[in-house]
Amino acid sequence: MGDPALSRRGFLAASVAAGLGVTALSGCGGDSDGGSSSGTTTIEWWNISTTEPTKTVWASLAQQFEAQNPKVKVKIVQLENDAYKSKMTALTASGKLPDIFHAWGGGVLKQQVDAGLVEDLTDRTQPWADGLLSVSKQPYLLDGKLYGVPFDIGMIGFWYNKALFKKAGISAPPATWSGFLDAVKKLKSAGITPIGLAGKESWTGMYYWAYLAMRTAGVDALQQADKNKDFTGDGFVQAGQHLKDLVALQPFQRGFLGAAYSSPTGQAAAVGNGKAAMELMGQWAPVVEADAGKGLGRDLGFFPFPAVEGGAGKITEVFGGGGGHALRKGAPQAAVDFLKFFASETTDRELVKKTGVLPVVPGADSALTDANIKAVQAQLKGATGFQLYLDQAYAPALGQQVNDSVAGLIAGSKSPQQVTDAITRTAKEEQ
Structure with missing residues (x-):
């Protein structure tokens, strides 16, 4: 693979x-x-x-x-x-x-x-x-x-440890952002690290801002912002604020800012070894979790990125490539x-x-055997909107700026407004 x-x-x-x-x-x-x-x-x-x-x-x-x-x-x-x-x-x-x-x-x-x-x-x-x-x-x-x-x-979504969710008293995967933040709090209260993140590799954090922008401003707004070279709209600032709210809960594993994705001490291993309850990653996640860690077997589950209450986007709009x-x-x-x-x-x-x-090819669906991969495929087939990875959808310099700016927000060095301002500056420079 x-x-x-x-x-x-x-x-x-x-x-x-x-x-x-x-x-x-x-x-x-x-x-x-x-x-x-x-x-x-x-x-x-x-x-x-x-x-x-x-x-x-x-x-x-x-x-x-x-x-x-x-x-x-x-x-x-x-x-x-x-x-x-x-x-x-x-x-x-x-x-x-x-x-x-x-x-x-x-x-x-x-x-x-x-x-x-x-x-x-x-x-x-x-x-x-x-x-x-x-x-x-x-x-x-x-x-x-x-x-x-x-x-x-493929698409990005949350891969989670069913056993750790059960231990924290979470009966079902959250479908809303407020429900997601509540789940993070419950995991922390149970002494469980909620999320594994490879802070050393900026593309992993970009997933959160991109999905939140899709859920608040809507998938069409992301595409229009690229055309207009303007990412300063309220929906994009709100996306950063929602991410800042998550970061404030300190949900990531200790040392996450220096962690790689697929190393033995990185994001995938944290989830694969049961040290973190979930990660936001693509359909390849189970393979990497098993390779970098032990893998979760039947305890592994998948759910789509939650909807944001009052946002223009829908939970059926997917982010991937x-x-x-x-x-x-x-x-x-x-x-x-x-x-x-x-x-x-x-x-x-x-x-x-x-x-x-x-x-x-829809007729090849029957070749799928893994329940979680089938769940991913079902989400893709039912998708009402699609956004390509931002660092591929946009011109290379702009995509890199999105990654770097969001990494700054997660590290605490950039505000939600500064993120959108930096992305917009780069977009205008590329005109």
């Missing part, structure tokens, strides 16, 4: 920067759909699946596609996450992208689209793309046009055919069973 945190953050640090040397990168794309006297089309597929079991599963899928399409050859280029980001930044600056390439959607994909480097897949993928889980396509929709096809989708594939401008039909093959129910079922992704 690889490092879920790295995979989640995606193009966090990437920027489309001119001046990067690309001479070491052999030509990809452009020449791949012709020039062969045998009539064979070679398509290059760049992805970040360098770890098992995904690496082997994906290689096998490429071979299956070749067997079904004898005149097509798939050339796989697999790079570790950070190396991939670096190479793709250089290739974007050079104006020449691979035929098929891993994409997370959001700000970086928009930059590539605006540069005229990415194929509009709206017409070329109909009608089969219409059958994919609607929420999974959201990160790749720009101005109503589809520029990527998802193979994975996933992985997908985009094509270079002018990619051959064989590349589109490969995306169709990858998005088929047969392929998706294999991905779900062997690599642990959540299905984007």
Whole structure:
């Protein structure tokens, strides 16, 4: 499955920067759909699946596609996450992208689209793309046009220890923010650390502010604020105040500001070892909790981020992201055919069973076996709104500012108003 945190953050640090040397990168794309006297089309597929079991599963899928399409050859280029980001930044600056390439959607994909480097897949993928889980396509929709096809989708929510909740007298997961704060107080009164947090990695705290902004201002407001370059609205300030109220309860584990996410003494381990009652994390959380700690087994549960009373958002609006594939401008039909093959129910079922992704093809839902993952999938299927991770949805510098500003609020060095002011300044600087 690889490092879920790295995979989640995606193009966090990437920027489309001119001046990067690309001479070491052999030509990809452009020449791949012709020039062969045998009539064979070679398509290059760049992805970040360098770890098992995904690496082997994906290689096998490429071979299956070749067997079904004898005149097509798939050339796989697999790079570790950070190396991939670096190479793709250089290739974007050079104006020449691979035929098929891993994409997370959001700000970086928009930059590539605006540069005229990415194929509009709206017409070329109909009608089969219409059958994919609607929420999974959201990160790749720009101005109503589809520029990527998802193979994975997920969401952030609370993973909690049922036994510790019971010990604290909490009968059911809270559905409202006031109920959530009450649950935190009950856990503390019972001598239980309520929440594990990796304060050393700013993206983990961003989840709280982002969800609270969705619940107070609404998901549309977050997207509009990016367009208007203005995050100073009351709903965003209120989100920071709600987070400040949580921080004031001192809910996190001792030393959280220096804690990493997946280390043996970090956030996931605190929950996995029963030292903290819950964490706000994506669908990969159970695997990391078991890897960094012991794992909770049947004591592990999942619930969506609570609603905020009086807020414009709904509990059915989800925050998350996933992985997908985009094509270079002018990619051959064989590349589109490969995306169709990858998005088929047969392929998706294999991905779900062997690599642990959540299905984007509704018919592959039956391949899910874990009760908690089924709960996540049910939330995604019932979603009435979707917001991509802010450090992917926004341009890289803005996404980083959101992370850093929220980290300052959690550490006590920034007020809710200062958070929104800092984010707005960065947004305006990027205009």
